[in-house]
Amino acid sequence: DAKTTQPNSMESNEEEPVHLPCNHSTISGTDYIHWYRQLPSQGPEYVIHGLTSNVNNRMASLAIAEDRKSSTLILHRATLRDAAVYYCILRDVYRVNRDDKIIFGKGTRLHILP
Amino acid sequence: SAVISQKPSRDICQRGTSLTIQCQVDSQVTMMFWYRQQPGQSLTLIATANQGSEATYESGFVIDKFPISRPNLTFSTLTVSNMSPEDSSIYLCSARPSTDTQYFGPGTRLTVL
Numbered sequence: 001d002a003k004t005t006q007p008n009s010m011e012s013n014e015e016e017p018v019h020l021p022c023n024h025s026t027i028s029g030t031d032y033i034h035w036y037r038q039l040p041s042q043g044p045e046y047v048i049h050g051l052t053s054n055v056n057n058r059m060a061s062l063a064i065a066e067d068r069k070s071s072t073l074i075l076h077r078a079t080l081r082d083a084a085v086y087y088c089i090l091r092d093v094y095r096v097n098r099d100d101k102i103i104f105g106k107g108t109r110l111h112i113l114p
Numbered sequence: 115s116a117v118i119s120q121k122p123s124r125d126i127c128q129r130g131t132s133l134t135i136q137c138q139v140d141s142q143v144t145m146m147f148w149y150r151q152q153p154g155q156s157l158t159l160i161a162t163a164n165q166g167s168e169a170t171y172e173s174g175f176v177i178d179k180f181p182i183s184r185p186n187l188t189f190s191t192l193t194v195s196n197m198s199p200e201d202s203s204i205y206l207c208s209a210r211p212s213t214d215t216q217y218f219g220p221g222t223r224l225t226v227l
Binding site (some may be wrong): 046 | 118147149162214
C-alpha cells in the first residue's frame with residue numbers, strides 16, 4: 001500500500017492560514033488523497049479529498065502537486081477549534097466497496113497559538 | 115452522512131473480565147469497522163465487521179480476543195475478552211455509507227485495572 005509522510009507537529013497563530021504538507025511519492029494513479037482530522041477527545045472526521053485537481057470545501061482547500069507526489073491541506077484562517085491531529089490518507093478508488101480500509105499513520109498534530 | 119453512537123462511553127473493568135461495546139448508526143451502511151487508539155497513539159484497525167458473516171481481522175487481532183457481531187446494517191458490537199491492563203484504550207466504531215466518506219463514533223474509553 002502507498003504510504004504518506006507528514007511532519008509530527010506544526011504550530012500556527014490564530015486567524016492565520018495554515019499549510020499542512022503530505023508526501024506520497026509512491027502514490028498510484030488510482031489513489032485518492034483524503035484528509036481526516038481528530039479533535040481532542042473525539043473520533044476522526046472527514047475534511048476533504050481529491051484526485052488530481054485542487055479542491056475546496058467549507059472546511060479547507062486541498063492543493064495537489066502536478067506529479068501527485070505531494071499535497072497540502074490549507075486552512076485559510078485557523079481558529080483555536082482547528083487544533084487537532086490531521087491525517088493524510090491514500091485510498092484506491094478501485095478497492096472502495098471491496099476491501100478498502102482506512103489505515104491511519106501518525107498524522108500531524110496542529111497547535112494553534114492564540 | 116451518518117451519526118454514530120457508542121455505548122458505553124467509558125468503563126473501568128477488572129482484569130480477566132469482558133466488556134461488550136455497542137455501536138449504532140442512524141442509517142444503513144455498507145461497511146463498519148472497529149479501531150483501537152492507545153494513549154497518545156494513532157488509530158489501529160482491529161477488524162471489518164461484515165454483515166451476515168464473520169468479521170475480517172487485521173494482523174495481530176484474533177476473534178477469540180475481540181469477537182465482533184454485526185446482525186444488521188446499522189448495528190455492531192465489539193467484545194474485549196479476558197481483559198488485561200494492556201487493553202486499556204479508546205475503541206472506536208466507524209461506518210461508511212458511501213464510497214467516499216467514513217464516519218467515526220465518539221469512542222469508548224476503557225480502563226482495565
